[in-house]
Amino acid sequence: MDPVTHEEWTRRLRGLLILVSILFSILLLRLFHLQIATFAVYHRESEENRITHKTVRAPRGRIVDRNGEVLARNRASYTIFLISSTRKRNAEAVSALEKAIDDNITYSRKRSPTVRLKRDVDFRSVCIVEEGLSPDWPLQIEIEPQRDYPMGSLAAHVIGYMGQMQKDDLAIPRAKPYAAGDYIGRTGIEKVWEANLRGDDGLSYVEVDALGRRISDESPLPKGERPAVPGQELKLTLDLNVQRAAESALPDTLSGSVVALDARNGAVLAMVSKPSFDPNVFVSYQAQEERRRFVNGESQPMLNRAIRGLYPPGSTLKMIAAVAALEAGLTDTLSTFEACAGSLRVGDTVFHCFNRDGHGELNLLEATEASCNIYFNHLAQVLGVEAWRESAEKFGFGQVTGIHLAPGEKAGLLPSRQWYNEKRGGWRGGHLMNLVIGQGDMLATPLQMARYVAALGNGGFLVTPHLYGPAPLPRLIDGVSPATLDIVKRGMHRVVYGEHGTGHSVRIAGIDIAGKSGTAQVPNSNDDAWFVAFAPYDDPEIAVAAVVEGGGGGGAVAAPVVRRVLEAYFAGRPVSKRPVSRTADDAAPGPLAESGGT
């Protein structure tokens, strides 16, 4: 050895030993910190690795009609999940899957135990994942309930559609917890009844390996589990037999709406808006294109015309003036005005009757039957706008009906003198001439029309249209006497059965019907065809309003639609043999004696 002191080597050896000891102490201290001091943290993380909690999807409540026919239900669908692993493994697994099922997949790369890759895949994809791909890929098939509408587009606007929760939606506080990707009602009943339809998701625990493969069938945490509570079933007031008849009477190629109410309590029996959409495509992953077509459709299939479509109601509104005039004592069943010569000059405007040759001298019943504009123009001149408007207001025009549906209904427009002063640069007498025949700036929804005709038929009760639950109490309209209503109803009866009636084509054997046609002029477009009716005449059960956009004559186009609805409603009823003549002066043939059309 070199001539260095023994002490020096001992010192150096000790130095090296100290260095080694320091390094080992670092390891020991760190181990102590991990395994003893913060054991609980890592124990929990290891348990969270091993035990994964699974959300057990609660099925959504079904939606059925009044007879229990199913409109919305759930079916089992297969979802491919990615079990989170390293990014490299995730990417490899997804590209292997993409290749196998020949499809592009976009997925969230955030760190979460499982990521939905593809929902509602077909059985072929399920087989590929389960059998075709290596079991080492972190892929998994789960069965999830998927909303299903077995009737397709039937009553689509009532049911509404569902959409996936987006990030922004999650910030909104709601009655039940939601996760991104959950479906939530966007419109219709699916939206307004969301909190009850949605079930309470359950929780279960399973032991898994890093690939998400289940290790054992036994639950590692049985106490923490929670069963899924299905959502509540909702029974609608709809009668699908009536709904189907109404929808088939108004094909998808047409635009328009039909509303049928229970005339006694306002329960909605049918609500149709055409063109319609298929709510299934909104919960489908394969129907992006169809969804776009519905949403961007030129004829606005997504619009619920029954509550949001605003139309001039045309002659169907004439009973408002009749009620007002009768209540004011300005007319009765016998008195007549100046003969209808086919036109009338008011100020510097000439108003025409649809019958350019003129109806001659008519009383109220005859004028209603023949839908004579000139008669009602004369009536309006003595009535005045205030009295007319008050009457319209009583029957719910210009106000929402109170139906619970989303998006919400429109109130329509019941213009006043003041409104004309503000919006049209002043009131002129000619405005009332238009309003009284449901033209001009008057706008109403088909639902408002149905409620109005129900009130005429049921003895003056204004009902609240509703789709589910107990019926809100109908409100008796003030200042409309039974005698007045009786006269108006008789007029409407003559529309259907009178010699000159415009609503002959609504007739059904054995059912006594009262109605009124309307042919509303629309600027720059064909006339809208209207028909409103209630039946049976004596004790009305059903009130119907139908409008066909650009359909032309109400009696010819809309009345047959209403007839189909009534046929469906009264199908199977014993045919009444009772004569239908109302009064001595009512010379119209009964419903059993069929006569020609308008």
Place this chain on the structure above:
Amino acid sequence: MRLAREFDLLLLVAVSALVLLGVTVIYSAASESDLWQNQAAYGVIALLVAGAMIYVPDKLFYNLAYPLYALGLLLLVAVLVWGAGEPARWLSLGPGSRLRLQPSEFAKVATIMALARHLGDCSVSRVKTVRSVLIALVITVIPMSLVVKQPDLGTAVSFGAVLLPMLYWAGMRGHHIFFITAPMLSVVFSFEPVWKDHAPVVFAIFIILSSVVVQLLLSRLWVTLGMLAVNLSAGLISVYLWLDFLLAYQKARILTFLDPERDALGAGWNIIQSKIAIGSGGLTGKGFLQGTQTKYKWLPAAHTDFIFSVIGEELGFAGAVIVLALFLLVIWRALNIGATANSRFGSLLAIGLAFMLTFHVFVNVGMTIGVMPVTGLPLPFLSYGGSSLVTNCVALGLLLHMYTHRHDF
């Protein structure tokens, strides 16, 4: 009888215990395969080789030091040309052969032998000359740079890690060692990802403090200024290296080491899962074959790089401490053998081997518990892998040999 008396039984028993434990834990970590049988076979052969090395003539290792070093360099060049694996670190022995050799493991021991011979040939006074230090540096840097080329940063650094203790043991002054290490510290203190925005401040404080200390200790202005210049350039070069030289995956490893959650699904996954495995082991562990992190595959490379995590999970703090104690025992024996060896060569060789072990244990275990970056250095005697096991047992053989022959002059 003489051999029985002269045998370092404690060292052999400690290493055998580690190998046996390794085989057992590999059985747990890769239970569906027969890897543990391979490792057991390698272990028996390697331990027999180690025992046999006691009987090799004493001068042979000294004489073979340079030829083996040259062979090591050749193999390292060969692996750059014909290497297998990704990144290429292995040489296949014959086409399609399952036997693979990792030359960097072999070169490690050969380099320590060459360093021991070079430094041993110099007297204590000559060791302090610039020339002999430079030669020692060259001996280290050649295999180091070949390994960096593979690229295998962890193994490359392990070449350098043995140089300093060996220089110290060869007789170099403590503050000279500091001069050599100061530039490395400069690298650390100027490393932007560690210190974030404070890097310039931290680096400045280090430069000023070290200069003041050196000036006070030695009172030679030119030494202080020289060191200052070297430190400054080292710091600046490291900035350049970080920006332009290191590969993306090497940078990622370092960054992920500093903050595993930064990339929880990518590079950070291993560290996070390893820490969970070890931490959840608690005091006594989850029990043999009961580690959920291990058997449910959360832990990557459980039978190789992260075998210590399996020990920590299944055997707990107690098992981990026993393993560390066994290593400490082996290292303590190696240092003692170094202190009592019959030659400067043997003495330096033992110190070099002791620190090779220390470095591997510290870096590997440190990696599993998040105090060192993920480098891919195996845990000696425990990690699955023939090359590593055989190399470490050769080191054991050298130590046993020197213990037995410590009185032969």
